Amino acid sequence: MSQNPEDALAAAAEPRPAATGSPFLQVRELRVHFPTDDGVVKSVDDLSFSVDRGRTLGIVGESGSGKSVTSLSIMGLHKAGTARITGEILLDGQNLVGMNPDRVRKLRGKRMAMIFQDPLSAMHPFYTVGTQIVEAYRIHNPVSKKVARKHAIDLLDRVGIPNPTSRVDDYPHQFSGGMRQRAMIAMALSCDPELLIADEPTTALDVTVQAQILDLIRDLQQEFNSAVVIITHDLGVVAELADDIMVMYAGRAVEYSSAADIFNTPQHPYTWGLLSSMPRLDRERTERLQPIKGTPPSLINVPEGCPFNPRCAYAGTNGNLSFTVRPEFRDVGGGHHIACHLGAEDRMRIWDTEIRPKL
Amino acid sequence: MSTQTDGPAAERRLGEDLLVVDGLQKHFPIRRGLLQRQVGAVQAVDGLTFSVRRGETLSLVGESGCGKTTTGRLLTRLIEPTGGRIQLDGRDISHLSTSDMRPLRRDVQMIFQDPYSSLNPRHTVGTIVGAPFRLQKVQTENGVKKAVQDLLELVGLNPEHYNRYPHEFSGGQRQRIGIARTLALRPKLIVADEPVSALDVSIQAQVVNLLEDLQNEFDLTYVMIAHDLSVVRHVSDRVAVMYLGKIMEIADRTSLYERPMHPYTVALLSAVPIPDTSRRERRERIRLQGDVPSPINPPSGCRFHTRCWKAQEVCKTTEPALVELAPGHQAACHFPENAA
Ligand SMILES: Nc1ncnc2c1ncn2[C@@H]1O[C@H](COP(=O)(O)OP(=O)(O)OP(=O)(O)O)[C@@H](O)[C@H]1O
Ligand SMILES: Nc1ncnc2c1ncn2[C@@H]1O[C@H](COP(=O)(O)OP(=O)(O)O)[C@@H](O)[C@H]1O
Ligand code: SF4
Ligand code: SF4
Ligand SMILES: [Mg+2]
Ligand SMILES: [Mg+2]
Numbered sequence: 001m002s003q004n005p006e007d008a009l010a011a012a013a014e015p016r017p018a019a020t021g022s023p024f025l026q027v028r029e030l031r032v033h034f035p036t037d038d039g040v041v042k043s044v045d046d047l048s049f050s051v052d053r054g055r056t057l058g059i060v061g062e063s064g065s066g067k068s069v070t071s072l073s074i075m076g077l078h079k080a081g082t083a084r085i086t087g088e089i090l091l092d093g094q095n096l097v098g099m100n101p102d103r104v105r106k107l108r109g110k111r112m113a114m115i116f117q118d119p120l121s122a123m124h125p126f127y128t129v130g131t132q133i134v135e136a137y138r139i140h141n142p143v144s145k146k147v148a149r150k151h152a153i154d155l156l157d158r159v160g161i162p163n164p165t166s167r168v169d170d171y172p173h174q175f176s177g178g179m180r181q182r183a184m185i186a187m188a189l190s191c192d193p194e195l196l197i198a199d200e201p202t203t204a205l206d207v208t209v210q211a212q213i214l215d216l217i218r219d220l221q222q223e224f225n226s227a228v229v230i231i232t233h234d235l236g237v238v239a240e241l242a243d244d245i246m247v248m249y250a251g252r253a254v255e256y257s258s259a260a261d262i263f264n265t266p267q268h269p270y271t272w273g274l275l276s277s278m279p280r281l282d283r284e285r286t287e288r289l290q291p292i293k294g295t296p297p298s299l300i301n302v303p304e305g306c307p308f309n310p311r312c313a314y315a316g317t318n319g320n321l322s323f324t325v326r327p328e329f330r331d332v333g334g335g336h337h338i339a340c341h342l343g344a345e346d347r348m349r350i351w352d353t354e355i356r357p358k359l
Numbered sequence: 360m361s362t363q364t365d366g367p368a369a370e371r372r373l374g375e376d377l378l379v380v381d382g383l384q385k386h387f388p389i390r391r392g393l394l395q396r397q398v399g400a401v402q403a404v405d406g407l408t409f410s411v412r413r414g415e416t417l418s419l420v421g422e423s424g425c426g427k428t429t430t431g432r433l434l435t436r437l438i439e440p441t442g443g444r445i446q447l448d449g450r451d452i453s454h455l456s457t458s459d460m461r462p463l464r465r466d467v468q469m470i471f472q473d474p475y476s477s478l479n480p481r482h483t484v485g486t487i488v489g490a491p492f493r494l495q496k497v498q499t500e501n502g503v504k505k506a507v508q509d510l511l512e513l514v515g516l517n518p519e520h521y522n523r524y525p526h527e528f529s530g531g532q533r534q535r536i537g538i539a540r541t542l543a544l545r546p547k548l549i550v551a552d553e554p555v556s557a558l559d560v561s562i563q564a565q566v567v568n569l570l571e572d573l574q575n576e577f578d579l580t581y582v583m584i585a586h587d588l589s590v591v592r593h594v595s596d597r598v599a600v601m602y603l604g605k606i607m608e609i610a611d612r613t614s615l616y617e618r619p620m621h622p623y624t625v626a627l628l629s630a631v632p633i634p635d636t637s638r639r640e641r642r643e644r645i646r647l648q649g650d651v652p653s654p655i656n657p658p659s660g661c662r663f664h665t666r667c668w669k670a671q672e673v674c675k676t677t678e679p680a681l682v683e684l685a686p687g688h689q690a691a692c693h694f695p696e697n698a699a
Binding site: 063176206207209215235237239275277278280281288292 | 567612616626627637650
């Protein structure tokens with residue numbers, strides 16, 4: 001990358017070299033446990049996935065399934081001493097788990113950045129938007145304030161803030177929700193990160209503004225060839241953006257495949273349940289929604305066997321297996337992974353005869 | 360409880376108008392300085408006219424700040440309108456005093472947006488759900504406790520949980536507690552402000568089905584406030600699309616979703632993310648620029664003209680009236696889409 005910050009944006013627009021063998025982000029057997037007075041919260045329990053440069057991974061799951069804990073672990077943002085983290089988080093081959101916090105801080109902002117659901121929590125109310133982008137940029141780039149300010153204005157313009165030359169001096173509260181989200185994206189992009197994690201980036205926004213932000217993330221990803229992880233509970237959002245999708249339940253991955261396969265041939269009962277629960281604008285209106293019964297488990301007392309068994313209509317299909325043995329997360333063909341004891345024939349039959357016709 | 364799949368209005372017996380709203384307005388004064396002089400007004404709701412029939416579900420949709428919650432608070436008379444009229448069951452309730460409103464509180468109830476903050480954390484479920492009986496001094500056949508337990512059962516909660524506190528329940532369960540409280544006095548009209556927005560999709564479906572079952576069982580009339588257009592299509596008989604305190608379009612569900620006439624409605628619908636990857640390329644997208652303008656100084660003429668891709672000169676100067684362009688389908692636009 002060019003050392004001249006004036007050219008930083010232009011230089012960044014050139015695609016990065018293609019991935020050299022191993023994925024840019026690789027998470028292996030990640031466990032994040034929080035000891036509390038009530039017991040150990042197993043927020044993330046044996047999670048593995050990877051993302052290449054130029055690819056977008058969507059992580060979907062209900063609230064409390066461990067999505068944010070996963071992203072905070074990657075960014076090294078858990079408060080010191082609160083979380084017990086084991087496993088590996090390899091960023092371009094370097095393991096972040098157990099790395100000196102100062103080194104992780106240097107990588108954050110420079111090589112990886114995060115967009116949060118609530119922009120106000122990521123921005124300081126007493127400093128102008130411009131000051132915050134300038135500071136974020138100057139931590140990693142030894143340039144004058146004037147140059148950095150110009151960079152900030154360019155970024156605000158790039159993310160679609162009108163009149164960036166004057167709005168750069170506004171405080172966060174003077175921006176609307178959508179503009180704050182854009183400003184935070186500008187801040188995250190200030191150092192042109194190679195990994196961008198967006199945790200529910202549009203959950204608080206209206207659909208029209210959500211559409212603008214999703215377009216923006218898509219464009220920037222193509223332009224910068226970054227690895228992107230987008231975390232959401234909205235299957236519609238990942239369908240718009242993701243190349244691959246991982247569905248999480250109770251701190252674990254239950255299904256992983258290409259985005260197209262998740263929607264066309266989902267194989268896990270929990271994914272079926274999510275799809276059946278949602279009313280859809282692209283289908284005939286159904287008379288009745290098909291909810292998943294019950295509620296997600298406490299992560300202190302995760303059910304024996306398959307964590308989904310208390311809510312699963314197919315838990316009895318293989319005798320006692322679902323209640324006693326934890327299903328392994330395995331490849332069932334072509335990179336499509338699931339954690340479920342159902343056999344291939346059962347899955348095919350249930351999807352074709354019971355689930356798909358009712359969607 | 361009936362778990363039949365009675366569809367909305369078509370099959371349910373719809374009665375005469377229960378709620379008639381005419382030119383409803385709420386302007387919040389903005390005061391400045393030592394003397395608190397009024398320097399302007401937030402035109403939160405600015406002239407709404409619509410009616411809702413008995414047994415019907417009308418949804419109000421629109422972007423944040425367009426006046427949905429304010430409308431709901433007006434309809435339930437938690438606040439007083441600055442203009443226009445609200446008639447409930449033939450009676451003008453627009454300016455009833457708190458004491459005159461009290462007997463009517465039984466008929467009109469509100470479910471709140473946030474299941475986390477709308478329940479008093481220091482009260483047990485029994486106290487919360489039983490409060491309406493006590494406030495209204497209603498006699499119950501086998502005592503309040505039995506009545507509350509029946510209600511808990513009705514909304515799918517364990518009657519044994521009578522003595523538990525809100526924090527011991529999940530979001531979906533808390534919303535059920537709120538619904539049970541709402542149902543206590545057998546209201547005629549329920550205004551539900553984003554009743555499922557804070558819930559996960561699997562729980563959201565449970566609560567949507569519950570609201571449907573209760574409507575069928577008790578012949579309830581709903582005004583639903585929502586921003587998720589997929590959920591709105593599922594639950595509504597009719598839909599009103601709001602923008603900056605005004606109704607832009609109002610129509611029966613099918614007509615609105617299949618033949619939207621107002622450009623704003625068209626834009627909203629095209630922005631909904633569709634859970635189908637094969638649609639990514641094929642979809643026609645209309646992208647609105649920028650954000651909703653301030654309701655303190657709404658744009659002249661058509662309020663939508665600053666973001667509308669069809670806007671002409673006339674849109675800046677002349678406000679289009681909300682008129683019927685097809686049977687049961689009204690829109691306020693000089694250049695409507697899908698108009699016959
Ligand atoms: N008490 C008040 N004083 C002044 N302005 C108010 C008051 N209550 C609401 N407003 C303003 O009125 C407008 C409409 O608010 P309202 O809460 O009705 O919006 P909404 O459509 O429910 O939005 P959301 O989708 O965010 O819930 C907003 O601009 C809001 O800031
Ligand atoms: N610091 C913490 N201490 C204890 N438990 C936590 C902590 N942070 C998160 N958790 C728990 O971990 C689980 C997963 O949380 P999270 O990753 O935030 O879920 P989500 O998928 O909604 O983002 C939840 O049960 C949450 O309560
Ligand atoms: S392992 Fe059993 S309980 Fe778990 S998802 Fe599969 S069928 Fe259902
Ligand atoms: S009146 Fe004009 S600006 Fe308003 S919606 Fe119609 S075309 Fe657009
Ligand atoms: Mg989260
Ligand atoms: Mg509201």
